[in-house]
């Protein structure tokens with residue numbers, strides 16, 4: 182499939198896709214587009230795995246437009262660490278506890294600005310991280 186058609190089909194019928202194999206530049210563009218289909222690029226972890234070395238990072242960049250405003254969603258970074266625990270350190274239970282903490286905090290209605298909806302509780306970057314940390318260590 183050509184990338185222009187892929188960009189259109191991603192919006193028209195995202196469930197048509199499971200794995201997309203592509204080269205670097207088109208993949209970079211399509212992942213940002215796909216991120217918004219899920220709600221926010223601040224929610225998406227990533228892993229680059231191959232050979233003996235793996236790299237785990239959020240899909241997003243340094244978000245300079247919101248630097249210092251405590252608006253950045255830390256969940257993509259936290260879930261990247263969960264992937265590292267699972268795939269590099271072979272600690273699936275630790276990985277699950279991180280992922281479950283993220284789900285639990287979201288289920289309780291806490292939201293950073295990028296995923297805020299009516300009726301939910303707004304929190305900043307630090308507060309979201311702290312809520313997740315407390316859930317992991319059983320303090321909430």
Ligand SMILES: NC(=O)C1=CN([C@@H]2O[C@H](COP(=O)(O)OP(=O)(O)OC[C@H]3O[C@@H](n4cnc5c(N)ncnc54)[C@H](O)[C@@H]3O)[C@@H](O)[C@H]2O)C=CC1
Pocket residue numbers: 222223238239240241242243244245246247252253254255257295
């Ligand atoms: N994986 C990587 O290493 C990446 C690095 N970059 C680098 O980051 C810098 C900024 O690039 P941009 O094009 O601005 O992309 P970016 O991903 O940093 O930001 C794009 C948009 O998404 C928002 N955003 C990003 N992360 C967010 C988060 N955690 N919570 C809420 N909103 C978030 C930003 O506020 C901005 O509006 C550049 O130096 C670029 O090269 C960009 C993308 C990926």
Ligand SMILES: CC(C)CC(=O)C(=O)O
Pocket residue numbers: 209240242
């Ligand atoms: C320098 C950029 C191409 C980085 C980027 O957008 C990415 O890694 O997703």
